[in-house]
Amino acid sequence: MPTPDDLAPLAADMTAWRRDFHRHPELGFEETRTAGIVADLLRGWGIAVETGIGETGVVGTLTGTRGPGGNRAIGLRADMDALAMPEMTGAPYASTTPNTMHACGHDGHTAMLLGAARWLAMNRDRFGGTVQFIFQPAEESRGGAARMVKDGLFDRFPVDAVYGMHNLPGLPLGSVAVPKGAVLASSDTWEVRFRGAGVHGARPHLGTDAPLAAAQFIAALPMIVAREIDPLQAAVLSVGHMAAGAPNAPNVIPSEVFLCGTARAFTEAVRAHLEARIAQVAHGIAATCRLRAEPRYIRRISPTINRAEQAAVALRAARAAVGDARAMDDHPPLTPGEDFSDFLAERPGAYVWLGTGDPAHPEGFHHNPHFDFNDAALAHGAAFWCALVEQELA
Ligand SMILES: [Zn+2]
Ligand SMILES: [Zn+2]
Incomplete structure (x- = not known):
């Protein structure tokens, strides 16, 4: 040989x-x-x-x-x-x-x-x-x-x-x-857009707060991994980018926040769970915050x-x-x-x-x-x- x-x-x-x-x-x-x-x-x-x-x-x-x-x-x-x-x-x-x-x-x-x-x-x-x-x-x-x-x-x-x-x-x-x-893991991209009613930063009660929804969503991602995936399995959800408002408009609550990130898993079952739950959690938080979520999950690599x-x-x-x-x-x-x-x-x-x-x-x-x-x-x-x-x- x-x-x-x-x-x-x-x-x-x-x-x-x-x-x-x-x-x-x-x-x-x-x-x-x-x-x-x-x-x-x-x-x-x-x-x-x-x-x-x-x-x-x-x-x-x-x-x-x-x-x-x-x-x-x-x-x-x-x-x-x-x-x-x-x-x-x-x-x-x-x-x-x-x-x-x-x-x-x-x-x-x-x-x-x-x-x-x-x-x-x-x-x-x-x-x-x-x-x-x-x-x-x-x-x-x-x-x-x-x-x-x-x-x-x-x-x-x-x-x-x-x-x-x-x-x-x-x-x-x-x-x-x-x-x-x-x-090696699956490598997918997820996106969520929270759409609310933008409003004066001093009068939040007259609109809905898309940045607050986005903050709750980010905080909920580790819950999916740590509390819904078998600890002996593995999954990763990371936020890679977010965009909202303008740095020269700190007194405006923007009507939209866009977030995207990566999702990793080693089995199709875990991958499908991440896909489904990202959408459900985004919609759930949107309902709580009285606004809309538009989640998208893009399967890239198995x-x-x-x-x-x-x-x-x-x-x-x-x-x-x-x-x-x-x-x-x-x-x-x-x-x-x-x-x-x-x-x-x-x-x-x-x-x-x-x-x-x-x-x-x-x-x-x-x-x-x-x-x-x-x-x-x-x-x-x-x-x-x-x-x-x-x-x-x-
Ligand atoms: Zn490489
Ligand atoms: Zn390489």
Whole structure:
């Protein structure tokens, strides 16, 4: 089975690709430069390439030559997009694009999948069946996975199972952790508009008080989480934005308050409870305050849940690639969201964490302006991909 030592000869290439992507980050659905480089490299290694799947997505298809060859196929997915935020790493390869940064390590994910593709293209006699290398655009809340699925991803590039990998700085360098069940949460947006009868701030009894309703609503959100969700389950409701009135009109009770925020859950039941209760609580408080509530709940990303069978497959590959000591058979769920769940809705699969070894940030520090992918982990991640292919397409 391929190990990080086998992939080490490609480490310098992967590092160069990674730093080039880092220097030239692109936002979701704008990854034209990144996708172009990915497609050119894959083609250069004799891998069949299709572009423009889900706008800027790329799929490479490679069939092994070992044995009689099988019909089996697996998909390996990397995301390519960056975030709209300024970079403060001071790295020599820091972003040259203003307010755009690879702060989630997708530059590393793309480089690792390229490294695996290169190695497998050179070693296609070591496996039968087909690998689909899925380079996804727009993972960061822009719906890239759904767009690829809508473009017929799995009809045009059939797979029996699909796998995803994300860096996690809090785990030891080169480790691979395979969560059992829930990996990442649903990520939805809720909005509530309280509409009252605005009035002079000195004569509140002549109108209705939308800001007071909003205050009660915010205070009630933790009640939903703390008193209606099983303490052994998890949920998050946070307010992210509110708007009302004007700073130069402190003597006016505004007629409208708008609030919005995020909702997270690991099961569809908890998610549905949050959705229903946000609306009920908003309407209840509106009735108490003699005004109107207009709640809206926007389902964006479903929970990412590993299938038991594919999690076991991934764990076996992790053990073979990075060794028993660095392969972990579980990891607690985390509350961010990941649209890899849109792939898991279509095909069975699993999602793993690659440890990139930053003990200073045990919880990780993705989306931080100082974030930088640790290039020392590239060979480990690529080795995991190659071991998974060799094992599943033996
Ligand atoms: Zn991210
Ligand atoms: Zn990410």
